[in-house]
Amino acid sequence: MKTFVKKICILIIVLPLLGAINYKDNDPGGCAGLPDFDTIDNGKVVLTTKSVNKIETDTQITVYGEVENKGSKPARNIQLTANLKDKSGNIVETVGPVSIIGISRRLKSAPDTIDHSTLDVGEKGYFSISADKTSEQANVTTVETSLTGDEDIELEGLYAKMSATITTKEDVNKKLRINGFLKNNSTGIDTWNNKITVIAKNKAEQIVFIGEVNLGDTLTIDDTQRENAIIAGNRKSFIFATDVLYDTVGKNDITTNINWEEKGPSTPNAPGNLELSLESVSEVTMTFTDNSNDEKGFKIFRKAPGEKKFKRIKIWKAVSGNDNTVIYTDKKSLLSGKIYTYKVLAYNELGNSEFSNTERIEISAPDSPGNLKATITSESSTSGTTTQITLSWDEKENSAALAVLPSGVNFTGSLKDKITYDSDKKVLIFDGAMTSDEKIELKGLSKDTNYQKAINILYTESNISNNEVGFSIFRDGVEIATISTDKTTYNDENVIQGQDYSYQITAFNVLGASSAVGPVEITFDKPNTPTELTVTSLSGTSNKLTWNGDDINNEQGFAVEKKAGSGEFIEIGTVDQEGTTFTDKFVNPSSTYTYRVKAYNALGDSDPSDEVSP
Template sequence: MKTIKLFLTMLVCVGIIFSGIVPGMYIYANPDTVLLAAPTNLTAEIKTPTQVLLNWNFINSELANIYIERKSGGGTFEVIAVISGGTNVYTDSGLAPNTTYIYQVKAVYDSDAGESAYSNTVSATTPPEAVDPPSRPTNLTAAAVSSAQINLSWTKTGREDGYEIERKKIGGNYEIIGNLNGNTTTYTDSGLAPGATYYYRIRSHNSGGYSPFSNEATATTPSIVVNAPAKPSNLTAVVPANDRINLTWNDNANDESGFKIERKVGNGNYVEIMILGANTTSYSDLGLSPNASYSYRVSAYNGGGNSGYSNEVSVKTEIAPSAPTNLSASVISNSRIELSWTDRSNNETGFKIERKTGSGSYEEIATVGANKTGYTDTGLSSNVTYTYRIRAYNSAGNSGYSNEVSGKTGNVPSTPTNLSASVTSNSRIELSWTDRSNNETGFKIERKTGSGSYEEIATVGANKTGYTDTGLSSNVTYTYRIRAYNSAGNSGYSNVSSANIPIDSDQIQIRLYIGNTVYYVEDELKEMDAAPIIREGRTLLPIKYVAEAIGAKVAWSNTEKKVTVTQNKKVIELWIDRNTARVDGKRMLIDPDNKDVKPIIIPPGRTMVPLRFIVENLGCKVDWNGNIQEVKVTYPQN
């Protein structure tokens, strides 16, 4: 009995001695029980979008295994791996990007003697899908534009979120001098020392990392300091049409190399859109969107750098009305002159009429309402020359001025009457009228087609009462008016008379108008998605609208930037910005008289090709009416 008590006492003492158990050590209360300390300090580290590295503390033991458990979202823990107790790291692979995972571990005795409590829990959220770093920028160039400024430019490669610009001097180390967004391909380094050599390199970056550096570019600033020019002033903007804005400014310098035009759309950022030569004081911004707000500023530049900016101006397209055209004046008597014009807008409040006498200054004499196209100026003095101009207006401002016209009061002839027009062949119309005066020098004959504007097509001598108009086209309505004239001026206009030559059933006629998306196929009104324009004196337009009307097909190759037009066995191929084409495989100049004529692309991505070259090669006839800016295509040509 004393021996048993002594043994128990020794066990109690041993228990007291080892009451502060070292984690991972085993204490045997009886031969079938083992107590395991829990793993501690569990951590989780994101390695990739699909991998998490786990790490924990545990005394190595050959008697235990580590059970690793995981759950995601609101799920329950599940065992994902069992590893030896001698290991304290584990890589969890094959995970989903952008997902949160929660982990815990425990130790389990090899012979089912028991298991530890769980470690602490940790969570890790994998990042989104991996993004490849961008490619290196290329073609970096550096150009010294003044003694204090070097301009950089490069070629973008895609996938970049931004650029990092670095610079060094000879013998120095590269330092970051700028960070730019990914849409930029230029950088201005200013405030430099005269006569110094600078080296540059750039690299792009995105969420996947940095690209390699570009090529190295170098430039040396001139040692002679040149002052920047004086800034321009009095910048003004006028909206003469729905797709253009005309700018003018004062040139206050005599040493500029040119001017830089900058524009912003709405509340956007300014972007340089054009560089013009020295002594320039105007610019027309074309191809604009209707009903959009544009702001402009101008600066001068030379070897010393850029001047300050001019004042800013802001205008909105399709707000100010378009300028009226074709203003004409008819002297009706010694005290009266009649004006007429073409209304080219649909948003005017009215028209302002200005007049000057002799070489005097213009004064506004009257206003007339919207859609008016005529005005009679009365109470004039005899034998006096009066000159007129008009402009449309609305709440946004004035249009540009019309053309100027003059008339001199005096003994003008009487107005002819009874004008009539008769079709006498498939290309001829006969006119006849009554001569009501005895002092005319002759008669002026004017004609318009469709809803276009009148233009003078002929004059005949005194006492004439007839005229034959030849070379006309079928299925076109021709409208005529005449007036007598002498040295005192023009009579009033006669009545108008119209005639239409019947169409040849074997022909197709297409009428298009410069700057207007509306066009006609056999007098059926249609609309295209981009208006015809004139470049280098030639008409360019989206050719598919004409091609489809005459049974031709149009194909576009984005890889080659090529337009192919086919009809029957005829094949015409043209390339963007190339002045040569192929017709049935034979290469030729698009316009031998003007080598600058070529297909182009205009905003917002419309392909415009030379009309005459294509349709004439398809056997069409092309007629041009400059007065109404009309192109008429007849197919076939016969």
Template sequence: MFGIGLWVISLGFVVFAMGGLWVMTTHASLSVPPAPSDLTATAPFATQVDLGWVSNSTDHLGFKIYRKPTSESTWPPLENYLAHLGATVTSFMDTSVSPNTSYDYQVRAYNLLGPSAPSNTVTVTTPSNAGTDTTPPVIVTHPSLSSVTSSGGVISWAVNEAAFGAVEYGLSASLGSMTSFSSIATTAHSVTLSGLSPGTLYYWRVKTCDPFGNCARYPDIASSPLSFTTLSDGGMNDGSIPQAPSNLAATLQNNNSDLRLTWQDNSNNEDEFKIYRRPQGGTWQWISKVGGGITSFTEFGFANHFPAGTYEFKIQACNAAGCSGDSNIYPIFVQAQAASDDITPPSLVSGPTVSNVGSSSATISWSVNEPAFARVYYGTSNALGNIATSLQSTLSETQTVSLTALSSGVTYWYRIKSCDAAGNCFQSSDLYSFTTLAGTGSATISGTVRDSNGSPVANIVVAAGDTQIRYETITNASGTYQLIVAAGTWNVGVKTQREGYFNPPIQNVTVAAGAQRTGLDFQFQSDTTGVTITGTVRLFGESVPAFVWAREGLNRFKDTQTDSMGNFSLILLPNLQWYIGAGAYRNGVCYKAAPIAVTPQAGTTVTLDLVSISCPEKQEQQHDVQQDYETNLTDGTNVTAPVGAFGTSGTVTVTVAPDTTAPDTQDSSVIGIAYRIEARKSDGSLVQALSESLHLSLPYTDEALAARGISAQNLQMAFFDETQKRWARIAEAALDETAKRMRADVTHLTRFALVSAADTVAPSSPTGVRVVSAGSGALNIRWVNPGSDFHHAKLYRSTVQGQLGDLILDNFPGNAWRDAGLQNGIRYYYNVKAIDPAGNISTVDLQTSGVASATIEGGLTEGDLIRGPDGIKVYIVNGNGFKRHIFNPAVFGMYQHFKWGGIKSVSQDVLDSFITSDIYRSLNDYKVYSLLEVNEAQGLAQKQWFDITAQQFIARFYQWEQVFIVNDQERDYYQEGTPIQ
């Protein structure tokens, strides 16, 4: 009896089931899968139908959804399905329906033998959309989590209009499950998750839809979902009382005003900890409680409200069965402090203003409503990074801070902070900027930025630069800007990306020392001048949701999110070359699609194929803000923050995660991957600004630099400005070439990455292209890829010399391919193009041709043993143009027909014309393996089973013709290695 897996049968069919890759030479009992059953349909909104069904098959590849208006009698052809879904999916949300319309639905399972019979037919009528409301609900109270147990929790939130609510959740950031929508439209929502596994991390987001079908998610699809961990049920269900905590300790903090307790949790079944206090020798008083798993508590302002003396503390762990015994008792002496009831921070009265601006200094002034200490955070980008001074030593309502040791002719960004005597602080949420005076030899460039209708636009970043230097400023309320630059030639352009507009083209300007170039104006172009292109993002041949971006030149950028089926549309300016890429994070794996070059016209369609990339696991932890913070990712990324960086009290959930939605923009390319850093308070809201700087250390590899054709000196650390839709450089970042990383201090949280200037240079073209016969109706094509600035190859075929022909292979990382299905006696012309990581395509067109025939190269036949000019390595060839390395001389003793004297010596050209394959199976076994040569000198090798599906096998550019047949003795000669997944 054969195990469950992927089978290849003698008729040439491929069938998917539940486990790795197998091959059969006799017919298996394979048939079209049975039809799904129990199809149901509901229409909760005017533009949405929800489907659900029961799968009755174990050997299907997936499901296809079919729909027709009830008024029509004929179902669409089998190839015209509404959607196709994975094998484990048994629900579908159709959001392409119209209000007040009746639809019929059917579902079919399918495998490579074809589709099943249809399921039962269901008919559903969408509600009438009586209004014209197209605005989705708005979150007015952020989602919060409560009543967490070992099997669930309660999620609550509120919106600004009556709507239906649901929660999407799952074991990974891609979610996968969703509760039913509430049956009544309301503004306040509460959804209970149940049936979850104990001690398990779950991800979630809320979804709210009004009666007109307008829906909103929080967090949105482009952001990572929220998460929580269910409680462990260790001992919970047996009714046992938790173990007592231990190692209780108390310390005084914040000028001996606040009292902090810490302890050790010795159970996994407590619901809460109860905290008790008494004057030494007095009566115990229960003062507070914290949730299970929490091991610290701070009583703020304790010394301000209690007389001096010694106080004692103890802790108990409690659940439904009762409370544990006491922890150790910890005494601490407290010196009374002057009481203060002030809990109100200062408020801004006027300012800030900048004065005394010189080439290396400036003064920043503002006023607040009460005496306070002053501080300024500043830097050469809006990531800030530096602290001007410590809090000023003098309390004053007039706040003045002098900045010194600045660079000349540079734009500085800053944020102000004022703290009163009680420690209450105000910090501006707005960022401000100024530009220091330039030294000798400088010039000025000025102008106005206008909307498409001619109105001036404020707060637009304008930059002048070249490949090494960049000057930036922002427009004022009148839309005007002024750049102070060195004498020379500069590319000047608008960097802010506005929704609904295209950026104006870059202008090239030459200015002499002391010159004032005025009237360099820019005007945004409306999206209505663009054309709409459509596309699909795929993974292993299946359409999947992803983030998609497009850039043009050094100044234009667009992005979007696909729908749940991987479909997207973008409005782009026509007749210009855009580069379009995609990224996704699914089930803990990072994927990216290499950018492709597109010159859009109306009706243009594109397909983006995702491939997995190396990325670290996400780190998420609950952090006490009164403790130092540090986390390390598996790739070497390090993030640290001092006490108080995330706030003055309580806990936050800090997440550091790889981010595949971070795009290459109009002027910056991401090197490696980006990282999203966020901190959420207990109410679900984000920490917007840090009270102290966070230290960020991002690694890079020589391989990543070589792939881009750059050096470490070309790297810059940057953060993604979500408002401007651009990568903003962190000028204070330091490069450490010895440790291969960059370091910087930042005062806000967002997405960070190492970037380089956008690559617009085409890679070198592949060389050494050869085309040879590879068996009847097939040709082998081999070439040499560029040594750097290379990501993948494209292969084109034509039957007409001089014509590029059809694209037959894309996103291919290798350098040899067998092209089958050809006609013998016909000459075919091939052109190989190199694509670099930025999507640039090589420009040289050199065609190489070959004639398909019934032979293989060199007059060889299947089973021949060959060796090349080195006289060492021996290979066996098959009739499909592939060769397999005979790894160890011991293999010769396993086959009677292998004779040393029968080895044929061939030229290097003939040897190279056969594509090397290490894939094989035994004649009497149906598992397919790859042979990993560990140490040829010692005869060590491992066989690795392909634990993948047929689609994955093909999507990874393997070909069935490269599978060699071996005997059982050779199969058993190799050690079993890690399966290929």
């Protein structure tokens, strides 16, 4: 890092009757009687001043000016000092040093440090210096400016996206008024110490006004109280009233400069929610969520059949959509019938994120859906109640892994309800589709040597992405609907009470359709009556009921009723459609009870079963 100094003399022609003394600096290389300003490193850093203007009132002297980096390297920490001199060259007053109004940038060597006085090559900054006017200053004819700063190529821009919108108006005194607002256009990046500077030039390109204002609220950001903060997506308005005549400045002669601070950089967050879809026999589309605001792009990795390690197939400088969704299509040589594995990470200049979830996809027609069910349901709306047959299914059939499950091995969470073990076939079965959380839990269990092989096989099978693009619904052998992959239910409203219906479903993609699942048969009517009800006394205080519902194909569940002695039947519980048992734990040994069971759905209850007592 190097430091440079530049000095410029500005000759002021005094015109006291005008009330203001204006001067345009046309000679950036110095002034008569002084050497040219110094430059460092063979002239790579060159700062010049231009558009300088001295505004003099009865009480104050203000000097405005513009600073431009005409060198070949960025500069930072740029400061200006002004010497006010009389006709004889004597210094009347020294003002400064003051930081110029530059561009906010971050130091790579100290990422949490933001310098608001930087200029890249070709960029312009501004300065405004003022001094109270005394009798000596009334004789000021020359302003000598000195610029100091640091040469630094290790600067980087900020991540937030800020913008200013301005309008100009003429007030009642024919003076210029500047209105506008400052907006934080970022996604997820809050800013603080927000400041906007408005610069106005006259038709002679002299700066006649520089106004600054801090905008924002006092807010807590990342557990720290911040002043003048603007939340991402919000904006704040501003007004500048000036003493400049309106007709001397055009709207195109007004520029703005925005400075702010934001959170320091870090490696990006990992992308998430990676999903794969098959577009053709040679195209796989990856869809994932961008969880960062500071990434430069993404690195796509793929493992082909027979390969032991992932290979990076793409460095992609992509921009996520409005909902932070990123889409990438892999069009590289894919083999039909083979399984490919994908993952992705985000990167920036500080490094890589962690990987996203890993997903696999088979280049083939899809697997069959699983667990197709048909139920009679009803929906209420302002126009009335609609009763229909609702189909539901899982995206793929159950996964299975051949293994002997050792004693003492237990599953937890949702896996406890979804994984069963067929001890006769020595098969570990996962019921239905597997969620991302379940995959994570299963992968963790795969490290246990007691059932590592079984879980690894099951995880591998269940972790193959569903490659369907939709589902076809068939009723009585005729296709009645196609459903997108984001749905696993379908309501058939075109049904008639008393009719029997048979449903099947297939999954399809660009390579074909799966085998059909079903048929599942259902009667669109009230359920049949449960049969073979029995009651067994388990103890003096509980009775167990069992019944047969094999002749019923349309129940939503069963309602259990009992009465004490010669009293009325009351409902004491319900059982879902898969259940055929119920235990009554509220029994008085000295009382006599009678039980019955009804099946029910949205169309009503069945007739009650036979009445049985223990």
